Amino acid sequence: MARKSIILEYSIVLTLLAFCFLVTEGAPQSALVTQIPGLNGTFNSKHYAGYVNLDESHGKNMFYYFIESEKNPSNDPVVLWLNGGPGCSSFDGFVYEHGPFNFELGKANGSLPILHNNPYSWSKVSNIIYLDSPVGVGLSYSKNKDDYNTGDLKTASETHSFLLKWFAIYPEFLKNPFYISGESYAGIYVPTLASEVVKGIDAKVEPVINFKGYLVGNGVTDEKIDGNALVPFQHGMGLISDKMFEDATTACKGVFYTPGSQNCTSLLLKITQTVMGLNIYDILEPCYHSPLSTKNSKLPMSFHKLGETERPLPVRTRMFGRAWPLNAPVKEGLVPSWPELLDNHHVFCTDDTVATAWLNNEDVRKAIHAEPATVTGPWELCKHLNFTHDAGSMLPYHKNLTTRGYRALIYSGDHDMCVPYTGSEKWTSSLGYAIVDEWRPWYTKDQIQGYVQVAGYTQGYANNLTFLTIKGAGHTVPEYKPRESLQFYDNWLQGKKI
Numbered sequence: 001m002a003r004k005s006i007i008l009e010y011s012i013v014l015t016l017l018a019f020c021f022l023v024t025e026g027a028p029q030s031a032l033v034t035q036i037p038g039l040n041g042t043f044n045s046k047h048y049a050g051y052v053n054l055d056e057s058h059g060k061n062m063f064y065y066f067i068e069s070e071k072n073p074s075n076d077p078v079v080l081w082l083n084g085g086p087g088c089s090s091f092d093g094f095v096y097e098h099g100p101f102n103f104e105l106g107k108a109n110g111s112l113p114i115l116h117n118n119p120y121s122w123s124k125v126s127n128i129i130y131l132d133s134p135v136g137v138g139l140s141y142s143k144n145k146d147d148y149n150t151g152d153l154k155t156a157s158e159t160h161s162f163l164l165k166w167f168a169i170y171p172e173f174l175k176n177p178f179y180i181s182g183e184s185y186a187g188i189y190v191p192t193l194a195s196e197v198v199k200g201i202d203a204k205v206e207p208v209i210n211f212k213g214y215l216v217g218n219g220v221t222d223e224k225i226d227g228n229a230l231v232p233f234q235h236g237m238g239l240i241s242d243k244m245f246e247d248a249t250t251a252c253k254g255v256f257y258t259p260g261s262q263n264c265t266s267l268l269l270k271i272t273q274t275v276m277g278l279n280i281y282d283i284l285e286p287c288y289h290s291p292l293s294t295k296n297s298k299l300p301m302s303f304h305k306l307g308e309t310e311r312p313l314p315v316r317t318r319m320f321g322r323a324w325p326l327n328a329p330v331k332e333g334l335v336p337s338w339p340e341l342l343d344n345h346h347v348f349c350t351d352d353t354v355a356t357a358w359l360n361n362e363d364v365r366k367a368i369h370a371e372p373a374t375v376t377g378p379w380e381l382c383k384h385l386n387f388t389h390d391a392g393s394m395l396p397y398h399k400n401l402t403t404r405g406y407r408a409l410i411y412s413g414d415h416d417m418c419v420p421y422t423g424s425e426k427w428t429s430s431l432g433y434a435i436v437d438e439w440r441p442w443y444t445k446d447q448i449q450g451y452v453q454v455a456g457y458t459q460g461y462a463n464n465l466t467f468l469t470i471k472g473a474g475h476t477v478p479e480y481k482p483r484e485s486l487q488f489y490d491n492w493l494q495g496k497k498i
């Protein structure tokens, strides 16, 4: 008897020990990614990936990919990254912008891409979570398709639930400073989520998130300010003439986001036609057209040739879905999909080949603990959701967050015509904060000879609000300027001068 009870007690102790071990160990070993098909090399830090279930009854599953910092994971910040859309997967950032790998298109038709370690990965200096949000996006899915009817406020609240569950699974990262980041339509996701996180902190919701601030790149913010910023950008960049600008300004009385008269409408139409052949995500880049999209198109021959370039492709040639077609400001209410916006005309410049090939490969899915396509559907860069823009302007959010001491970096690729820097510059200044670091260049050393070069411009405001441009970058800044991006990211996270 005695012996039996000792064994029993011993097994209870073992169970308790195992439990303690699990709790203190944190990071679930089942989520550890040990190999990646296509990778030529080894991981520079630990990678974890998998689902966080938000709602047992619905089977609402959020997919994340988490990379530990290559520097000092136990002290470096934890950063959440969100791509926009709405409906676009954060693997956009992972594959094309600041993820741990650079993806090279496989040589043979249909073969896996070859992955190389990315020297400018944001995981060099931070722990980073790539999250497919809301459910229905990327590899996140729900068994209840009603969950795909969503909007800004529901997305923010669900992503907050995700964070609480994620930190419960990875408790060892709770003490690290936490930041929220994203680009394009994530200009809405980031402040609305930050606001939920702060409400949670105020209400002492456990676990308590050590939230410090946020970063937004070329972010949608305010219908009017963003909408009015396009024509001045086009003029300043030399895309329309002085006369077109002056005529439009007079006819539209300086209000471009909602044409007030017939004359204004027709002048804006003329401007749109003038800039239509440009790649709106970077006005300096060629606009690629897949052979399929041009074959049956009624466009003139000159347009068919637009994507042809001798240049090896340092950035993507596609432009579908990352944000918004020209002159289609984000308005309150149901956010239409691209095909709806374009009246079912072809979307030009589409090419997501590498990401699509990689994320639809079943071996890759297994390796990163994603469900197969039979469960999630095929991975698409941007999926159509029934999504309502219901949070209004982000200005009150930014005001509340920054006056409460949360740090904010609003950065902008200055050659993006989708969410141009002119709007971000205007709204940051419209908050009315004192300028503490007047408009000045910021610098980087060039890679070849180490000469100091201007990398962009910045203006610092009271309440730890920083506006920053990246010279020559388009909509997805780190895709165009990876080295400069890692530099400003690292310096800002450390609270150093950029």
Ligand SMILES: *[C@@H]1O[C@H](CO)[C@@H](O)[C@H](O)[C@H]1NC(C)=O
Residues within 6 Å of the ligand: 040, 114
């Ligand atoms: C893999 O990496 C090695 C060394 O970094 C390089 O020599 C080789 O060409 C790479 N292979 C492929 C298929 O890219």
Ligand SMILES: *[C@@H]1O[C@H](CO)[C@@H](O)[C@H](O)[C@H]1NC(C)=O
Residues within 6 Å of the ligand: 109, 110
């Ligand atoms: C690649 O494969 C696809 C489908 O298997 C085929 O439709 C396409 O023509 C191929 N492309 C080339 C360049 O061989």
Ligand SMILES: *[C@@H]1O[C@H](CO)[C@@H](O)[C@H](O)[C@H]1NC(C)=O
Residues within 6 Å of the ligand: 149, 150, 386
């Ligand atoms: C879209 O969502 C709204 C509100 O969430 C809902 O009322 C509407 O029925 C949905 N439309 C479709 C086509 O599911």
Ligand SMILES: *[C@@H]1O[C@H](CO)[C@@H](O)[C@H](O)[C@H]1NC(C)=O
Residues within 6 Å of the ligand: 251, 261, 263
């Ligand atoms: C509209 O444009 C026409 C032709 O340029 C001009 O004659 C007319 O005065 C304009 N109307 C207004 C209200 O400015």
Ligand SMILES: *[C@@H]1O[C@H](CO)[C@@H](O)[C@H](O)[C@H]1NC(C)=O
Residues within 6 Å of the ligand: 195, 396, 397, 400
């Ligand atoms: C901002 O803060 C005020 C005062 O606490 C609050 O009434 C308002 O709802 C907040 N707005 C947003 C968008 O968070």
Ligand SMILES: *[C@@H]1O[C@H](CO)[C@@H](O)[C@H](O)[C@H]1NC(C)=O
Residues within 6 Å of the ligand: 404, 405, 406, 407, 462, 463, 464, 495
């Ligand atoms: C700015 O951020 C620093 C570092 O987080 C903090 O110590 C300081 O209080 C903040 N300043 C303001 C005005 O919020």
